Amino acid sequence: MxxxxxxxxxxxxxxxxxxxxxxxxxxxxxxxxxxxxxxxxxxxxxxxxxxxxxxxxxxxxxxxxxxxxxxxxxxxxxxxxxxxxxxxxxxxxxxxxxxxxxxxxxxxxxxxxxxxxxxxxxxxxKMPPKRGRFRILAAGIGSGCFCYLLQANFWESMIAVLIGCLLYVFVIFAENHRLTKIITNIVGGGFITVMALLALSIPWPFPVRMDKLIIGSILPLVPGVAFVNSIRDIANSDFISGIVRIVDALLVFVYIAIGVGFVLGCYNKITGGGWI
Structure with missing residues (x-):
């Protein structure tokens, strides 16, 4: 005692x-x-x-x-x-x-x-992030599920899984080499579009739509946590912080759109857009 x-x-x-x-x-x-x-x-x-x-x-x-x-x-x-x-x-x-x-x-x-x-x-x-292979697998599964939610068929969803996995390999490479957010998202958007065009050029025995592949595969780049947190900050009357975060998230959407639009623009000029 x-x-x-x-x-x-x-x-x-x-x-x-x-x-x-x-x-x-x-x-x-x-x-x-x-x-x-x-x-x-x-x-x-x-x-x-x-x-x-x-x-x-x-x-x-x-x-x-x-x-x-x-x-x-x-x-x-x-x-x-x-x-x-x-x-x-x-x-x-x-x-x-x-x-x-x-x-x-x-x-x-x-x-x-x-x-x-x-x-x-x-x-x-000093806690490390999740192992790369798990993050790559999660990105692929997320892309495929999102593509399926957009009323894509099973095979389109499987292609989106593959594109999402390859995309996140690039994202991890960009993180390891400290590439800026602008470059990562612009190149990532362009990479998704190139992969979708390549998938569209293959004579599959089932229909493949480019819009489903691109929109579904973009999911790993979308700053969902940042966007939700910005809404929560605004709801808690932290207007300055919420607006800063939501602008940062919206700029990521702009970077992705630039990458997708650039590749599609180049493709249309070179080939006339025959596959689109």
Whole structure:
């Protein structure tokens, strides 16, 4: 019994001796990791509040945008903390978002200390994405299912599966070589169109329609998570962040359309569009 009381006392003393700047640095880094990997604005703000609330830091103000976090705080000694972090809009890793979200709940419940939380956050940030072959397979299946939903026949859907898999091989190549979003989506749209034209040139014993192949195979490039998150941000009155994200998502659609339109335009000029 005495040992439990001593442990509780030591834990409280340790919590009270925590420096405000260390806590806010941890909250800032957790928010950065969340925002970088596609979390919603309200989730980032809640995480910062959970961490600061756990260590009784009261006068905290956080302002989160789609590409930046602003935090200010003041403690009992009137020391002022202010920090701004720029986070470029990048890809999505919902596994990291889930892990950081769980970590914030553990911190809020007092199950984990500040030092251990920093170490856990470093490990979470290093989490690799899913293996390439699984992502390629998922892209192919998604393309085929989407093509089938557009009332394509079974064989058209199977061709879309193949095109979707090949497309995501290129997407992973672009990620590994740090190609920009503009190049990736323009070339990806053009690649889909070239593959659809090649499929159309083969004398299949069943009908093949180009529009079904192109629209179905585009699915792996569509920024669905970004688009949905932007709507959620707008619904939560985070209008600036929501508009920035929705414009970013809409630009991806424009890049894809440029790639598709360029290949189709070149094809029509060269051959007269006899297969379309």
């Amino acid at each position: 005495d040992d439990r009381i001593d442990c509780t006392t030591d834990k409280k003393a340790q919590d009270e001796s925590v420096d405000m700047r260390d806590v806010l640095d941890l909250a800032m880094n957790m928010g950065r990791v969340l925002l970088k990997n596609g979390a919603e604005i309200f989730r980032v703000e809640e995480t910062i509040d959970h961490v600061c609330g756990r260590y009784k830091i009261g006068d905290v103000e956080s302002f989160v945008m789609s590409n930046g976090i602003f935090i200010t705080a003041r403690d009992e000694t009137e020391d002022i903390y202010a920090k701004v972090k720029h986070i470029p809009i990048s890809g999505f890793h919902l596994g990291i978002v889930t892990e950081v979200n769980d970590l914030s709940r553990e911190i809020s419940a007092g199950k984990i200390g500040l030092k251990e939380a920093r170490m856990r956050l470093e490990e979470i940030e």
